Amino acid sequence: xxxxxxxxxxxxxxxxxxxxxxxxxxxxxxxxxxxxxxxxxxxxxxxxxxxxxxxxxxxxxxxxxxxxxxxxxxxxxxxxxxxxxxxxxxxxxxxxxxxxxxxxxxxxxxxxxxxxxxxxxxxxxxxxxxxxxxxxxxxxxxxxxxxxxxxxxxxxxxxxxxxxxxxxxxxxxxxxxxxxxxxxxxxxxxxxxxxxxxxxxxxxxxxxxxxxxxxxxxxxxxxxxxxxxxxxxxxxxxxxxxxxxxxxxxxxxxxxxxxxxxxxxxxxxxxxxxxxxxxxxxxxxxxxxxxxxxxxxxxxxxxxxxxxxxxxxxxxxx
Numbered sequence: 001x002x003x004x005x006x007x008x009x010x011x012x013x014x015x016x017x018x019x020x021x022x023x024x025x026x027x028x029x030x031x032x033x034x035x036x037x038x039x040x041x042x043x044x045x046x047x048x049x050x051x052x053x054x055x056x057x058x059x060x061x062x063x064x065x066x067x068x069x070x071x072x073x074x075x076x077x078x079x080x081x082x083x084x085x086x087x088x089x090x091x092x093x094x095x096x097x098x099x100x101x102x103x104x105x106x107x108x109x110x111x112x113x114x115x116x117x118x119x120x121x122x123x124x125x126x127x128x129x130x131x132x133x134x135x136x137x138x139x140x141x142x143x144x145x146x147x148x149x150x151x152x153x154x155x156x157x158x159x160x161x162x163x164x165x166x167x168x169x170x171x172x173x174x175x176x177x178x179x180x181x182x183x184x185x186x187x188x189x190x191x192x193x194x195x196x197x198x199x200x201x202x203x204x205x206x207x208x209x210x211x212x213x214x215x216x217x218x219x220x221x222x223x224x225x226x227x228x229x230x231x232x233x234x235x236x237x238x239x240x241x242x243x244x245x246x247x248x249x250x251x252x253x254x255x256x257x258x259x260x261x262x263x264x265x266x267x268x269x270x271x272x273x274x275x276x277x278x279x280x281x282x283x284x285x286x287x288x289x290x291x292x293x294x295x296x297x298x299x300x301x302x303x304x305x306x307x308x309x310x311x312x313x314x315x316x317x318x
Contacts, residue, residue: 049298052291052294052295053291053295055070055287055288055291056077056078056288056291056292056294056295057072057073057074057075057077057288058070058071058072058073058288059071059073059076059288060286060287060288060291061285061286061287061288062285064287065285065287070288073288077288077289077291077292078292078296080289081289081292081293081296086268087276087293090268090271090272090273090276091273091300093182093271093272094251094272094273095251097182097185097186097250097253097272098247098250098251098253099247100186101186101189101190101193101246101250102243102246102247102250103243104186104190105189105190105193105194105197105246105250106197106239106242106243106246108190108194108197108198109193109194109195109196109197109198109200109201109242110197110198110201110232110239112127112131112194112198112202113197113198113199113201113202113204113205114205114227114231115127116128116198116202117202117205117206128199131194131195131198131199132195134191134192134194134195135192135195135196139192139255139256140255140259142188142192143188143255143256143259143260146184146188147259147260147263150174150175150184152171152172152173152174152175153171155174157169157174158170158171158172173264174264175260175263175264175265176264176265178269178270181260181264181265181270184260185253185256185257185260188256188260189250189253189256192256193246193249193250196242196245197242197246200238200241200242201235201238201239201242203238204234204235204237204238204239205231205235207234207235208230208231208234208235212230213226213230213231216229216230240308240311241308243308244304244305244308244309247304248301248304248305251273251297251300251301251304252273252274252297252301253272253274254272254274254275254278257270257271257272257274257275258274258275258278261275273293273297276293277290277293277294277297278290280293
């Protein structure tokens with residue numbers, strides 16, 4: 001006798017679908033886990049930002065610190081800043097400073113990263129440890145050493161330069177002239193920032209294929225051409241991110257400029273945006289104007305960031 005299997009008795013091999021509610025619960029778990037981090041981010045960064053924006057629309061001075069209501073002035077603080085030539089001098093000075101120092105930092109960092117790829121193991125470890133120590137040094141401690149190096153009476157820099165025939169650097173004051181002041185500040189900022197760039201670029205260089213470089217070398221490309229036409233284009237995303245971070249950090253530099261001003265001059269010609277905001281707020285007790293400048297710096301930072309982020313997005317889509 002032959003047994004027959006009807007269509008109703010046939011076992012279906014198709015997988016059993018889960019209920020829609022189960023899928024929704026499973027999909028929403030990662031989002032639920034993100035909620036605490038998002039809440040902390042909004043509270044930690046959102047509240048100060050909102051408070052600062054509201055303060056920028058008020059006349060907020062020392063009396064408001066002790067409970068007196070702050071008068072609402074609308075956009076008067078922004079209009080006053082827009083018509084203040086001192087403000088735009090500080091903005092121009094800060095932009096030049098951040099672009100120059102960021103460009104020099106990235107250039108020196110790239111050269112050091114390339115150097116780490118071609119030297120031996122001992123030299124590379126020595127260089128990496130030196131960069132790491134420079135990077136890990138506290139800012140205040142490092143600034144104390146740098147101020148001593150450029151001291152007009154006992155500074156090592158003046159002593160060494162004065163030994164050059166025809167150069168008179170005896171008691172030369174680096175921090176009393178705006179040009180030499182910002183040269184010293186640029187040297188310090190570059191010295192503190194180069195390790196980050198060098199390590200980041202070195203990590204990117206380790207991903208460059210040796211076969212590609214060997215093929216280019218066999219085709220007659222020397223070291224400079226390989227760097228210009230092969231290595232730099234391949235690590236361009238790393239360079240873009242590093243340059244963006246350096247521009248943001250150098251635009252907001254504060255501690256180095258403040259400590260140099262303490263050792264030299266606190267005149268307005270030696271101010272960048274960070275110290276200018278500090279003098280408006282803590283110095284003049286005009287927290288409304290200081291908040292308005294801070295919002296302007298935030299908008300400027302977003303504008304610079306958007307330019308580079310858009311370039312990266314276009315590169316990813318191409």
